[in-house]
Amino acid sequence: MMHVRRFTPQLLQVLFVSAMALVASGCSIAQTESFTFQADMPENFTISPMAYYASASGESCSGHNLIQSEQPKGVRPVEFKLPLTDTAKGCSMVLTKVVLHIEGQWGKRDLDMSLQTAGLSIRDEPSEKVRPFPTSGPLVFQGQCQWLFRTMGSKRFIRKILQCRGLDANGVVQKSLAGAALQRDQLAGKTVKLVLTEAKEELPYFDRYWIKTTSGWKPCKGNWGRDIEELCVTPPQFKPFKMPDGRDCTVYPNCTE
Template identity: 30%
Template sequence: MRNCLRRAHAWPALFGLVLSGCSALGSVGADTFTLEGELPTDFALRAQAHYGGSEDCSGRGHVETFKKEYDKAPHGYQFEIPVSYRNGLCELQLVRVGLFIYGRYGEKDWQQTYDNGELLIVPKTSIQEYANLPGRPDSINAVCSWLFQESKLNLEISKILNCRGVGARLIKEQLQEQAITLSFTVNPKEQPYRDNTWIEFPGGWKPCLPKEGWQQCQDPPVFKTFRNNDQECTIYPNCTE
């Protein structure tokens, strides 16, 4: 579940609470579930729970945000997410949880990016529909990969985060006081963001000059240097052969 639009964000602007048309708002008793798991080094997570009302309360909504920030070591997180909220006479139901996975690959402000996913909350509307839905997963395991490229803006190597398996469809009636485990691992092998723009050798990846009017390598390839970490390099990730 990948958003085709990927960009670095200013960290302080990431987290906020969005509230529309709500007053005297509060979660309903013990009607919550736990979202928990493990994050790799230099990863962070934001979960954004979206609530909506019935037809009589269609103008009411609520967004609740949960976050776990970066750490220099692998670290766990645990969010207690309400399944419903009371807003006056309206009971708002959880409809989805947006997931934003942030990765940091350097100390500079621009050396962080994100990918996203989603947990969809579906009701048990009928026995037949319920029978056709998968059961609540014991755990969800997402794998994140780093895709590298030459950054024209920063004149260095920049990276894009691609996380697969970040999502599930959950039955609302199975959630109350339950725990859903969502953990992340990092693929140790980085890949180029665009195919046929770098060529792999035993010692790493070499960038090549493109064909005229194209992004792909010439044939036969003509290799070039690139800059990374303020150095002139011939191969990635080791810089020199």
Template identity: 40%
Template structure:
């Protein structure tokens, strides 16, 4: 009931005055992110009709509000998100934020990878939710992303997949994607930050396809160079070259692209 009354008052105020509230408090909050170089996020903000309304919006009238949609061309880490908004006369309230975490590892347009995160808006929080604010009105949740490498195509071109996981207060990787949850009345005038760390080392995307050697990894040959899966299957003697994202095409050790025939014991 509290959420219904709260939403109706603020939603009406927003429609009439463009963002005021019955209490004079802000009806927006700031979302920002601290990410490694070459990383950016896209935020897709979802709204639903304020409880108690009968209005229904069609698919094209209730689109998600997006920030940093073209992140590769223009990126702003700090964005202001409305808690209430009006669409086609329908008063809407924030329901959640889908986060797309993107990273770039090469110069070509396709040399990038992405994973997801999420901010939930709930009526109440439980002990598992990360929704606390400090005295300055800031809340932070975190994650770690890791590049997973593999080869594709007839020339075994290196491509990478981005894998992002949530981390706890001590920085330990946990299950699930980066995530936080808040209640509506927590957010006005506050700042929510996503902090992403990049893992120190990359790992193969699929098991039993690379062999760890001094200085990096060697790609198993498989049945032949045309074998795209090329599982090792116990053969740690026959390897193949591969092509790096920067164009080097006679590499034998990843990531250094240097020759090293000595295997680890």
């Protein structure tokens, strides 16, 4: 006589939990391929990568998927894992680019900051623009951020604007934003690193609106009669301004001559 085992509710629950554990174990083995992004930045800078995903070739999906990665301010080292693929609404997605949002803090207040971007483009085909990976270590690309100062408002308070540009292999500042083109089939398991530096000297935001003296930069008074600095005239005339802390000044950054 064949013995028939009854599946009690308790036994079914045990079997279900065991099955789920096996599924979870299988998923953990088939991990999504990714690469590591690192950033070496000045102390008063933070960075946040925004990864853009588009539908894979041959699929009838439209639009794109965004995944924003954030890291708390002041956390070092800066490192993110960025998946090369994703799934959205049942569609397979592939990474197409990463926009790197750079925030520089120039003063003590939360509003004393400025934003710039750098980027990584992901290519499927080889080209002259694609950066090859070294035989060992991360692929490194470099950028430099320049602080530009100007005055704003009727009281002419100093404000600063961030401008970040790429550096070539010789350390020469380029007109383009910092970034790199990468080939998709070379990325899995690799590390890409941005080394961002800060220019030693601040410069005026408006060209020919300030004159450099032995004491510092002086904002010009021109023919337009505006509150802010104006195009310098001959002979030059100058305007006083205020530091962010409220001090009345005549030269920047020394304040007094």
